[in-house]
């Protein structure tokens with residue numbers, strides 16, 4: 001695919017701060033008054049739906065050192081004992097949650113994220129996996145995945161993951177250029193990435209994925225083209241190409257990034273457009289905002305069949321609408337409720353030591369939230385808004401439900417971002433670059449034209 005030309009003038013007008021819509025409503029809307037009893041009720045509501053499918057996420061926050069560009073919820077430590085103490089609390093959380101669920105629920109999808117999940121040693125990894133298998137009925141044919149940092153990975157470690165039952169693995173690469181790696185505080189020789197990637201293939205993981213980042217210091221079209229070429233040569237099944245959000249006022253570690261070396265917004269956009277062109281030219285389909293999958297991958301197929309979903313773990317082909325998260329900062333999405341755990345390690349642990357669930361905020365979705373959530377998610381994943389989706393959800397005609405919002409979207413047709421077809425709104429290739437802007441018009445909580453310092457810009 002050779003994507004369409006995007007003018008500087010369009011970028012200037014639409015490069016606005018806005019949510020990435022991993023949830024709707026977005027986290028800043030959620031209430032700190034949502035407490036432990038609300039979470040217990042959400043778990044009971046889920047348990048009352050006997051056929052509901054469940055995904056679980058485990059947050060493992062530990063890293064050996066902090067990368068300058070990091071925007072994750074990470075905790076630096078060198079000590080195994082700190083990890084052991086954390087796993088004690090995750091075990092306690094598993095006990096509390098499953099005692100409310102009542103039965104050993106089936107889990108169709110599991111993901112370990114971080115931090116660095118492969119910071120855990122073998123005994124810790126086996127312990128955590130064993131705990132989850134003890135408390136849940138883990139469907140071994142479902143997606144069982146984790147993120148790894150190749151800098152501390154080894155073939156022996158990956159053998160343990162495979163033997164336990166992980167069938168998908170994501171390797172963080174970010175960029176292969178030595179100067180970029182130096183500038184972001186993450187030295188990862190290309191040869192290391194290549195050899196660990198080869199081990200993953202030899203071990204037969206069903207899906208081996210890579211993550212890269214654009215918008216980093218010293219990235220140029222020349223260096224990023226080289227990174228993309230190396231990635232294409234490796235041939236991951238899926239690839240995430242994340243935008244670097246430089247927010248040093250929120251993430252103090254980013255103050256170590258030399259701002260003068262960052263690409264301008266125009267240059268950054270060009271890097272992403274180059275990624276889209278090169279990857280689609282190499283046999284990948286562009287998925288959602290910033291993911292790519294080989295054309296024969298299940299995820300690419302799901303997009304073609306308009307059935308891609310999105311949850312806090314990312315894009316997924318699983319239709320499971322319920323997710324329970326364990327660990328600090330984890331976000332659960334359960335039976336019409338969002339629940340977030342405490343993101344401070346000490347507080348997360350103390351609350352569990354007191355025998356309570358470590359909830360800090362949450363949100364009960366109203367009927368209006370549920371409709372908008374469905375619409376925004378479908379738009380972000382499948383690049384269309386079929387009117388019958390809204391009618392099926394509400395039993396009402398589209399103009400009665402989202403008439404004002406559709407009118408606000410009209411001017412985007414003139415910009416070339418979408419088409420108003422008789423049965424649906426269809427996002428164009430140009431509109432894909434501005435999908436967040438389109439979704440913002442459907443967001444009932446965003447005040448128009450206000451500053452949104454919590455959110456990164458579209459580009």
Ligand code: SF4
Pocket residue numbers: 062063065066067069070071072074114115116149
């Ligand atoms: S390894 Fe990942 S999570 Fe850990 S500090 Fe670096 S970017 Fe952050």
